[in-house]
Amino acid sequence: MRRMAGFTLMEVLLATVLLASGLTLAFVTLHSASIVSRRSEALASRNERMRAVELFLRRRLMGALPLKMGEDKERHMPLLFFGEPQQMRFVADVPDYLGRGGPYVHDINVVQSGAQRQLRIALTMLQSDEAVKEEPSLPSELLADGLHEVHFSYRGWDQSRHQLGPWVATWPSSDQLPVSVAVQIKDDIAQWPTLVVVLLQSNSDGGG
Numbered sequence: 001m002r003r004m005a006g007f008t009l010m011e012v013l014l015a016t017v018l019l020a021s022g023l024t025l026a027f028v029t030l031h032s033a034s035i036v037s038r039r040s041e042a043l044a045s046r047n048e049r050m051r052a053v054e055l056f057l058r059r060r061l062m063g064a065l066p067l068k069m070g071e072d073k074e075r076h077m078p079l080l081f082f083g084e085p086q087q088m089r090f091v092a093d094v095p096d097y098l099g100r101g102g103p104y105v106h107d108i109n110v111v112q113s114g115a116q117r118q119l120r121i122a123l124t125m126l127q128s129d130e131a132v133k134e135e136p137s138l139p140s141e142l143l144a145d146g147l148h149e150v151h152f153s154y155r156g157w158d159q160s161r162h163q164l165g166p167w168v169a170t171w172p173s174s175d176q177l178p179v180s181v182a183v184q185i186k187d188d189i190a191q192w193p194t195l196v197v198v199l200l201q202s203n204s205d206g207g208g
Helices: 010-063
Strands: 079-085 085-095 102-114 116-127 130-131 141-155 179-187 195-198
Touching: 010 085, 010 102, 010 141, 010 179, 010 195, 079 141, 102 141
Parallel strands: none
Antiparallel strands: 079 085, 085 102, 102 116, 116 130, 116 141, 141 179, 179 195
């Protein structure tokens, strides 16, 4: 007797299992793709922020000027550059969109924010070798947050050896600009590439 066309119960069950497996695989694939997409977006955002911060710092430091911004009362000498592990101050010209143009004291410092750190900058107008508060005063600006570590270091010219000296955490010659400045930053993902900037108008003896 000829068999009637149709599906057996086993074939239906097998097809159901295969369909369920296919739907599960599709869901897992979409979920994984979504996770990868979010991670890629987060990484792209981080890289963009990193490049923006590094470009800003590079331009500001390269434009540092050997201008007096006050007195180093401890050393009894003019203050041209102040550098510590988590703060530095120097004078550089700023474009009009950052202020009113002309030379400004740049105060770049690391601020504790809960368990993390922020990198901020404050600009103060320079007049007659002194920082002058503006009215209204310019608030400090956030450069980067969510940071774990930020360190500044400085390098000058070793006059006794007639060569570049070692990197130091505190700049000892407030009446001179360092030859170069290094910025090390670590966020919650990884260590940023160390930023090393040569100060074009360094007045360190033998440097520049």
